[in-house]
Amino acid sequence: MMKLLSLKRPVNMLVLANILAFGLLYYYKKPYDKMVLIEGLIVTGLICLSYFFIIKKNMGDGYLFLVVSMLSSLGVLMIYRLDQDRGFKQILWLVIGIGLFFMSYYLYGKVKIKDKLMFYYYAASIFLFMTTLVIGSSINGSRNWILIGGYSFQPSEIIKILFVLTIACYFKNSEQIIFNSKSVNLKWKLDNTKIISKIAFFLMVYSYIGFLVMQREWGTALLLFLIFFMVLYVFDNDIKLLLLNGAIAAIGGIGGYFFVHHIKIRVQMWLDPWADIAGKGYQITQSMFAISAGGFFGRGIGLGDPYLIPEVKTDFIFSAICEEMGVFGGIAVILLYFLLVYRGFKIALYIKDLFKKTVALGITLMFGFQTFIIIGGVIKLIPLTGITLPFISYGGSSLVSGFIALGILQALSKECYSGEEDVSDAEEQ
Amino acid sequence: MFEILSSLLKYLFVTVIYLFIYGVIRLIYLDIKSASGQKFEIKKNIPYLKLINIREQFDFKVEEIYMLGKDVDMGRSAKNKIIIRDPYMSTKHARFTYKDGKYFIEDLGSTNGTFINGRDVKGTAMPLKDGDKIRVGQVDFLFVHGG
Numbered sequence: 001m002m003k004l005l006s007l008k009r010p011v012n013m014l015v016l017a018n019i020l021a022f023g024l025l026y027y028y029k030k031p032y033d034k035m036v037l038i039e040g041l042i043v044t045g046l047i048c049l050s051y052f053f054i055i056k057k058n059m060g061d062g063y064l065f066l067v068v069s070m071l072s073s074l075g076v077l078m079i080y081r082l083d084q085d086r087g088f089k090q091i092l093w094l095v096i097g098i099g100l101f102f103m104s105y106y107l108y109g110k111v112k113i114k115d116k117l118m119f120y121y122y123a124a125s126i127f128l129f130m131t132t133l134v135i136g137s138s139i140n141g142s143r144n145w146i147l148i149g150g151y152s153f154q155p156s157e158i159i160k161i162l163f164v165l166t167i168a169c170y171f172k173n174s175e176q177i178i179f180n181s182k183s184v185n186l187k188w189k190l191d192n193t194k195i196i197s198k199i200a201f202f203l204m205v206y207s208y209i210g211f212l213v214m215q216r217e218w219g220t221a222l223l224l225f226l227i228f229f230m231v232l233y234v235f236d237n238d239i240k241l242l243l244l245n246g247a248i249a250a251i252g253g254i255g256g257y258f259f260v261h262h263i264k265i266r267v268q269m270w271l272d273p274w275a276d277i278a279g280k281g282y283q284i285t286q287s288m289f290a291i292s293a294g295g296f297f298g299r300g301i302g303l304g305d306p307y308l309i310p311e312v313k314t315d316f317i318f319s320a321i322c323e324e325m326g327v328f329g330g331i332a333v334i335l336l337y338f339l340l341v342y343r344g345f346k347i348a349l350y351i352k353d354l355f356k357k358t359v360a361l362g363i364t365l366m367f368g369f370q371t372f373i374i375i376g377g378v379i380k381l382i383p384l385t386g387i388t389l390p391f392i393s394y395g396g397s398s399l400v401s402g403f404i405a406l407g408i409l410q411a412l413s414k415e416c417y418s419g420e421e422d423v424s425d426a427e428e429q
Numbered sequence: 430m431f432e433i434l435s436s437l438l439k440y441l442f443v444t445v446i447y448l449f450i451y452g453v454i455r456l457i458y459l460d461i462k463s464a465s466g467q468k469f470e471i472k473k474n475i476p477y478l479k480l481i482n483i484r485e486q487f488d489f490k491v492e493e494i495y496m497l498g499k500d501v502d503m504g505r506s507a508k509n510k511i512i513i514r515d516p517y518m519s520t521k522h523a524r525f526t527y528k529d530g531k532y533f534i535e536d537l538g539s540t541n542g543t544f545i546n547g548r549d550v551k552g553t554a555m556p557l558k559d560g561d562k563i564r565v566g567q568v569d570f571l572f573v574h575g576g
Contacts (some may be wrong), residue, residue, distance in 0.1 A: 010452035017445045024438055027431045063453055070449055297443055300435035325443060332446045339453055 011051060014070055018044040021077040021301075028081065028302050036080070039091050043076065050098055059105065060413035061347065067340045068391055068406055072097075072399070074333065075392035078320055081302055082313055086394050093396040097403035104407030109414075118169030121162045122204060128155040128162075129211040136215070144215050156212065156220045157401035161408075163208055163224050164362030170201050171235050172355035198241070206248075218256075218263065219373060219387030225249055226369045227362055234361065263383075270383035283310050287378050290316075290323040291330070298326030313394040315386055318378050333392070334375065341368040344409060350416040360412045363405045463512075476532055476574035478511075478563065489514040491568060497532065501525040503565060504537070517541050518566035523550075525557075532557045532574065541566060 022040025026032055047069045055062050072094055080087025132146060132155050139145050145152045205228050212221035229249070233242055256263040265280055273281030273288075286309045293299065306312045306320035322330040344364025351357045367390050374393075377384035388398040478495040495501075495511050503511040504522040519539040526533045533554035536543040543550040544564040545557070557563075559574040 008452050008455065010449045010456065013445050013449035013452055017442065017449065020438060020442055020445065024431075024435060027434055063457065066453060070446070074446075298439050300432070300439040301442070302435050303432060325439065328443045329446065332443065332450060335450050339450070339457075343457075 010066055011048065014066065014073065015044055015048060017070070018047070018073050021073060024301055025077065025080055029084075033084075035088075039088070043073070043091055043094065046095060046098060047073070050102070054410075058414075060410050061343055061416070063343050064340065064406060064410055064413065065101075067336050067343070068402075071333070071336055071340075071391040074321065075317070075389075075394075077301065078317055078324070078392070079313055079394045081324075082306060082320065086313060089396070090394055090399070093399045096396075097399045100400055101403040101407040101410070104404045105411045108408050108411040118166055121166045121169070125159050125162045125166070125208065128159055129215075131155070132215060144217050144220075151396070154395070154397040156215070156217055157397040159208070159212075160220065160224065160366055161363075161401060161405055163205075164227065164359060164366060164405075166204065166208075167228060167231055167362060168355050168358035171231065171358045202245075216262070217386075219385030222385060223366065223369050223373060223387065227365045230365050230369075231358060231362060235358070266383045266385070270380060273380070283316070284378075284380055284384060286310070287316050287319040288380060290319045291327070291379065294323040294326045294329075296326045296328055298322070298324045298329055300324060311386075314388055315374060315384070315393070316378055317389055317393050318375050321392075334371075337367070337371045337390075340364075341371075343413075344368075347409065347413045347416055351412060356412050356415075360409060363409050366405060367402075476557075476559075476572060478570040479573050481562065481569040481571055482567075487515070487567065489516075491515075495570075497525050497527075499527050502537075504539075513566070513568060515566035515568060518568075522565055526554060532572070534563065539565075 018040060022036055022044070025040070026034075026036045028036075051062070051065055051069070054060070054065055076087065076090050076094060079090045132144060135146060136155075137145050137147055137152075139152070144154055144156050146155060147153075205224075209221045209224055212218075212224065229242070229245055232245065236242070257267055258264070269276070269281045269284055273284045275281065277285050290304065290306060290309055293304065298304070301324045304320070304323040306323055309316045309319055312320050318330065318333065321333060325332075341364055344360060344367065348357055348360035348364060351360055370387055370390055373382070373385055374387050374389050376382040377387075388395050390402045391399060476497050478497065480491060480493045491513050498510070501511060502509040502521060502524050503513065503518075504520050505512070505514055505518050506520040509521065518541070519537070521537045522539040523543045524535050524537055526535065533556055534543065534545065534550060535554040536550040536552065545555055546562050547564075557572045557574070559572065561572040563570045563572055
């Protein structure tokens with residue numbers, strides 16, 4: 001029995017963290033809200049159940065879900081502390097997300113022809129783009145939201161996943177390009193030449209990015225470009241292509257700086273926010289103040305002043321975490337993302353099939369780069385972009401798309417773990 | 430009330446998160462350590478032990494296939510090449526050796542004994558041929574030697 005309760009089992013630590021978090025939230029505001037305890041019980045119970053389900057049914061890598069649930073619990077804690085309503089919604093989205101996680105895991109196993117559907121993915125993305133252009137609404141400067149009923153939904157989150165699948169379809173076929181020098185027969189009426197198929201592919205990728213730029217979603221555009229660039233680097237031997245794409249990006253970046261006012265401001269505020277503390281630099285300076293106010297262990301949950309930071313529930317949630325849980329808390333969050341990306345890479349390395357390998361790689365890069373972009377922006381490492389911190393930021397679409405992507409990654413990890421690595425048994429050493 | 434709780438809890442909370450991270454890293458490390466010895470493809474002429482029982486009936490971890498090399502020890506202790514945490518197995522239970530083109534099994538003084546096709550091995554090294562059934566503790570293996 002003691003082994004079951006041992007401190008070394010991460011599941012126990014997760015449960016303990018949840019108990020502490022929800023217990024604390026219970027006492028947070030008078031009158032003491034019993035709903036918090038009930039919600040906490042539901043969340044913790046659901047996470048534990050899902051984790052044991054994954055382990056017992058040998059559904060692949062157990063660590064992915066573990067790390068992600070820790071992150072999600074932290075997210076729920078912070079958001080509930082910031083805003084009770086949003087906190088409750090986040091819990092709702094978490095439950096839906098876990099359900100979708102299992103669903104996407106099973107569906108991914110069922111659909112056999114995923115790698116031939118390249119143009120369908122592309123068409124779906126174009127469809128989403130078009131709907132956003134037509135009936136989308138602008139929130140905070142980016143025209144990236146669709147409002148249905150009372151719920152807002154960000155199609156770019158789904159487009160990220162479709163993008164990864166599209167790239168993977170292409171690179172599955174590129175095996176023939178690299179190894180056989182045979183031409184790839186695209187279904188369009190294009191010539192059967194290597195170069196033209198590559199150009200068509202690049203046009204496809206840049207059309208994605210172009211649409212996002214049109215919607216003023218700089219963060220996601222940057223993210224997709226980085227994913228594409230990395231996958232190109234991994235799979236293609238031709239350095240000229242890399243340089244070409246890098247040059248295009250550089251031109252795009254510089255052009256953006258000069259021609260787009262918004263980007264210019266962001267870069268200026270990155271270089272020197274102190275010049276305009278009260279105005280344009282307010283966001284980033286408040287974020288820096290908050291992080292430094294946290295010290296090592298933080299000011300304590302509920303005892304900080306995160307409301308001084310604008311957008312604290314979405315983009316700047318990391319600053320709020322640093323303020324209330326200290327630099328150690330912030331580093332812990334970063335370490336958790338490291339673990340997630342590490343497992344993702346390990347899975348991608350192990351898989352033999354090129355399509356699956358690329359999908360795994362793409363999803364891992366998606367999580368990794370997204371985290372890097374937003375945390376980097378928030379600590380003034382790189383200019384700020386409006387992108388969400390996966391699993392922690394408030395946002396139904398962000399959480400849901402994160403879990404769907406995780407479900408796909410989990411399905412891919414099943415190949416690496418055909419029942420041989422038993423997480424709970426490795427502890428008995 | 431809340432302020433005191435929160436200020437005290439912040440240390441505990443951070444510690445819990447780090448213990449979690451430590452736990453995950455430790456498990457990953459253990460998995461890598463135990464998995465790196467096991468993943469062989471079955472090569473011709475190299476004999477292996479094939480599990481006869483149903484794997485799920487045991488609550489300890491046991492593999493379906495164990496490849497045999499030159500000198501392979503089997504037992505509960507982590508010092509063995511083949512580690513099976515069967516309560517009915519001894520720390521160092523049996524040893525498989527290779528000599529003059531044949532494989533032998535000897536019992537290393539185990540409490541419950543080692544049996545080949547029902548007969549107790551008891552001390553001396555017994556030769557193994559393809560199709561022999563080996564019993565150690567609760568586990569039954571089939572000795573497969575393709576060559």
